[in-house]
Amino acid sequence: MSEIRLYVTATEKGAAEILDILSGVFGEEDYAIATTEVDEKKDIWEASVYLMADEEEIVRGRMAEGLQPAFPDVAIEREVIPDVDWIARSLEGLKPVRAGRFLVHGSHDRDKVAPNDISIEIDAGQAFGTGHHGTTAGCLEMIEEVVRGRKVRNALDLGTGSGVLAIALRKIRDIPILATDIDPLAVRVARENVRRNGIASGLRLETAAGFHSPAFRREGPFDLIIANILARPLMKMAPQLASHLAPGGSVILSGILAGQRWKVLAAYNGVRLRHVRTIWRNGWVTIHLRHG
Template identity: 85%
Template structure:
């Protein structure tokens, strides 16, 4: 079954707004949403939704309905994603990425790892997170900073994708970590990445939508919760994140466009988590918040 991309071509500003609309329309459903710069000089961007071919008609209808009020004349265009070996293709252009003390690299760049680097080997694959996106790199840098400044006894990586963030934290802190994802394929890929990085214990991977799994009660509460998802789901989950956080614990959030920062902060301030620091990378932000109780 082919994969389809439905997209709207627009400006950078409107692409961010349209992505917000798509996040509202599809919520936590298993569709990938993205914005992509097409032409910097002409300010042409695309806001996209990815799905399987059999879902196209339904997704298109919901996209058009979602856009009807603010963007009634927006044209939803279509692209068939070719069935190619994306792992091999994407590796051709990927170079190691540095984030704090971490160096994220593919298996083809093991020789680039320095003596003082904390190496995380992730090949491009079916799960999000090779370190090359601003959200992943920002999270790794923030994890490094938080781990240096505060004691962490238990941690949660919510929406783990490739497992890169959980792997990075486990490499610098010998603590139990729960890593979850809504997508069983992502969990399978993450397990392989954990093995590839020589981690044999202390990192539990579970398929779980949101906080609907007994694993959270079994492993929590957590001194650090990391969630690199999207702004809208993060805002909806704010009460659950706070409920699973230890007193004085830290939260690292990403998958947030710069324009969405204040909305996310407002949602988490509402559950008594206070802002500590924001990292900015390529139009995306990574936010560190802390429970008010020290």
Template identity: 75%
Template sequence: MSEIRLYVSTTEVQSGEVLDLLSEVFGEEDIAIANTEVDEKRDIWETSVYLYANDEDDVRARVTDALTSAFPHLTIEREIIPDVDWIAKSLEGLTPVRAGRFLVHGSHDRDKVRINDLAIEIEAGQAFGTGHHGTTAGCLEMIEQVLRARTIRNALDLGTGSGVLAIAVAKMRPVPVLATDIDPIAIRVAKENARLNGIVSGMSLETAPGFHSDAFRKHGPFDLIIANILARPLIKMAPQLVTHLAPGGTVILSGILASQRWKVLAAYNGMRLSHVRTLWRNGWVTIHLRKD
């Protein structure tokens, strides 16, 4: 069955706003939505919706309805996607990413690893999170800062994607880590990446939408929770997330545009979490909070 890409071209900041809007429209439906940088110098980004041809009329109508009022100047473009793993092909050429002591790289860049690096090898795959996005890199930096400053007994990576953040925790501290994602493909890829990085025990990977899984009760409460998702779901899940956080526990939140940070902070301050610090990267923020 043919796959279709509907997309709009915009700026980095506005692409995040469009992504948030479309994520709200489609919720947990089996519709993939993603942002891609097209031209760094001219600040051109594309927000894409991926779907099968037989769903196109319905999906296009909903995308059009959503964008007409909020972004009337945007034009919806259409592309038929060939049967090629473009994600794998594009990741093959990515350069290593350094975030603090962490170095995220592919197998073709193993020679770039230095003696004191915390190297994480991530192969081309179907899950988000290679370190190249500002949110992933920001989380890696924050993880290093947090784990240098305190000892933890366990950790949760909520919305793990490629597993890179869970692997980062396991590389720094030999503690139990639970990594979850709504997408079973992401969990499969994360398992492969964990094995690739020598994480053979101590990490549990589960397919779970939000906090709807017995795994959270089994492995929690958690001293550290990392959630690199999007601002709206982070705000919505604040009460549940805090419930699974141990007393004195730490939260790292990302997937948040700089313009959205006050709404996210307000939601978590209302849950008696105090703000510790914020990291800024390319228009995105990573927030460190602590449970009082």
């Protein structure tokens, strides 16, 4: 069964608004939703939903209904995604990304790693998180800042995707890390990335939806919880997330559009987590909160 992309074309501002709408329409369902810059000078962006071909009719209808009030004239276009060639082509265009001391790069750019870089090798593939999105880069920068300023004894990477954030943390701190994702494919990809980056122990990967796994109780509470997901699921899970945080622990949240920042902060203030710092990148924010 082939994978397809349903997308609409807009300005950067419009694409961000559309992404917010689509995140609300599809909630925590297993659809990848993203925005992509097409032409910087002309301010042309695309907001996309990725799905299997047999779901197209239902997803297109829900997408059109959700966009109708704010974008009544927008056209939903369709692209069939080749299985292998698309990944190979995407690799060619991905340049190394620097976030603090971290350098996230593909296997084709190993020669770009400098002696003082903390190298994280992630090839473009089927799981989110190559470091090129503002949310991932913001999290990497925040991770380095948080562990430099506070003692962290264990950590949780919730919604790990490619595993890039858990790998980054393990490379700078020799602590036990639990990394989970709702998607079994993402966990398999993350496990391969962990191996590729030479991490032999200390990082455990599990498939888990939300906090529904005995692993959270067994390995928590956590001194640091990282969750790069989307604003609405983050707000919904605030009480559960806070209950798995150790006293004095830190939380790093991302996948949040700048306009959603105050809603997310309000949800976490409600469970007694206080704001420490926000990083802004390309219309997205990464937030550090602390218990106590």
